[in-house]
Amino acid sequence: MAESMLIMTKQAHQVDGSVKQKAYTFLEKLAKDDAAPGLHIETIKSSVDKRVRTGRVDDKYRAVLFKLAGEHPAYVVYGIWMHDEAIEKARTAKFWMNPVNGIVEIVRAEAAAVPEADAVAEVPKADSGADRGVGAGAGADPHADHVGEAAPARDGVPAAASSPDVHPATADPLLKVSVAELEGLGIEPGLARRAVRATDDRAFGQLVESAPTWQSEALLALATGSSLDQVREELELDQAAAGSEANDADMIEALKRPASRMEFAPIDGVDELRRVIEEGDLGAWRVFLHPVQRTWVDKRTNGSFRLAGGAGTGKTVVVVHRARRLARTDPGCRIVLTTFTRNLADELKESLTRLDPGIQLAPGLGGDGVYVNGIDALASAVVRGAGARIATAVEKVLGAARTDVGGRLPRDLWRQVVQETSGLREQLGAAAKPQFLETEYELVVLPNRITTEAEYLRVRRPGRGVRLSRSARQAVWKAVERYREEEALQGCADFAEKAAIAAEYLNEVADHEGRPADHVLVDEGQDLKPTHWMLVRALVGEHADDIFIAEDGHQRIYGQKLVLSHYGIATRGRSRKLTLNYRTTAENLRWATAILAGVEYDDLEGDEDGTDGYRSARHGMDPVVRRCSGFIEELDATAETLMRWIKEASGTGRAEAFAVLVRDRNQRDRIVSGLNERGVPAKAVDRGPATGKEPVVMTMHRAKGTEFTRVILFDADLTGADSSASRSYDFSDQDKADARKRERSLLYVAASRARDELVVNAISGESSTEGRS
Structure with missing residues (x-):
């Protein structure tokens, strides 16, 4: 019996629901013994790659594989297709090492035959997007409803549009580099020629969407302002290549390259295999990391570090993977993983255990392993643990010694x-x-x-x-x-006071009891308040890898503008910004970021936080804004859209998640009742996971940290000018402007939850739900 290593590709990761169990059974057997009866691992006559094999999944479907020889054979799982399509793909697919940069790719043999004079919009047959395995969604990527008429833009917030004018062609090419320079990176020559001629954003997006993942990312980065040197550095393209005819040992080593791991991932055991198959595209964040993400997962920092980036750029993915890496590197260390709300903390804990079911979770603060809790709950834990000793800290913060603050x-x-x-x-x-x-x-x-x-x-x-x-x-x-x-x-005592008291107490006892953590990781850092940062600083001493912060100033919906250095956390010179959106389409991203136009946002170092360079590798339909005259019309339209989505998703076997995002809990409960009355099996979500087969209805605040296949924003105020929130802060122009900014940020957060489709029910003639029929 010869055990085999399995290496999954992105498209093999996306398997139709009707085939998932059979795919798992086939691959489990392959991993245990590639000579097992029933697998029918066969070579293909007249194939362009001698490594290609096919295997029998069932009577209809076959897997396309590439076999790499070694002490234990390795099988690269290209995808699963119906029999005839699988045979055709096996004949023409080639698993090779890019001769320029040593990155592993799967290419199609006929790609070289595409005439140079072809139109830019025509997509060459490279590996991923255009040639997806069974059940793969068009353009689906892990990271990261045309009803009514599109409305005009209003107060700087974009309306959706169905006209081509959203993606205008320009006289100038999108790329400011030559074909030779692209080929110097390792871009396939035919793709390079088309890319440099592209003048239309959508056609360019379709062009790069079908390319190998690293080539797609390189071209998108160049189109959004990155230099050739920056692309080389981020994707680590300056390593020597073994050549296109590399042997199997060279190929296995090249699969470890960061850019190769964007597309190929080894599977560690049958439990991991089952999770990969069952979660499909929605779980791919656990497997495929961008080289820049992997850099900040693995990199040792000399002190506190800040990772910025827009919604959907994978900051939370980095935080979760980094927590796991720290725990694996030093099993005895104490790691705190925290964020602003309990719901987000619950999501972090779930993500961490999905990533590594065997990870050691600390039972409480100061214990070995990873302690996951919301920042306010963490402060309360410190106060409770101090007992009567908390009195001195309370006196220093509040002016009077007492122990009853709970x-x-x-x-x-x-x-x-x-x-x-x-x-x-x-x-x-x-x-x-x-x-x-x-x-x-x-x-x-x-x-x-x-x-x-x-x-x-x-x-x-x-x-x-x-x-x-x-x-x-x-x-x-x-x-x-x-x-x-x-x-x-x-x-x-209130939450902010407890955080200050907890920080003071930890500082008091640090000299003789030490700090309760070796590493602190903070997600959604933009929402923490000053005393929260005082607590974060007090949890851990100043040393390498002490504090790691993920933040996005555009998503600040709770906290106030502040500068980390004022609270003893120095990140200047140790910060980075992620710009590639893994979650949503370019159309949804464009709409969401346009909400922020004309308003300045600051990061946690006090510098302006812009959206320049944000990009998505996927394209889809344009978001639709529809104006409704009242609550009943809005509810009817929402029910109709959800029923259509449910019908479209039924029988596909794909993991589809639908959400209606609303302003507050009262509105949420009214909408759930109204949808149920109209035959839509929707449920309200507050605490607990936002998952399930039926559509969920939740507040925009609660939706933070989640993602859904399709999203409806209910009763969205596109201006925020007269919202109750901004009226509460009309004691100064600055505070009122900050409140309006938070309202825009909230809409940005909500819109950026959508992966594929976004529908916006906009307020018509009114700015709030008060008085609506």
């Missing part, structure tokens, strides 16, 4: 304080609002550990937008004292 915070306590504090409205005017006091407390008072009026009168307040006279500051401090008095009576 009670439930009274609802709307800041609103109560505003009503009860005399002179507040006279001194603050329009700023006498709960939102102003809360942000002043979280951005100024707590980070500076202010416990007296004298300290508050002296403290600087940069970037607060509202200037306060001495008497106004005195009025604010009265409100702070009233807030803290009520908390003491109730035996509680």
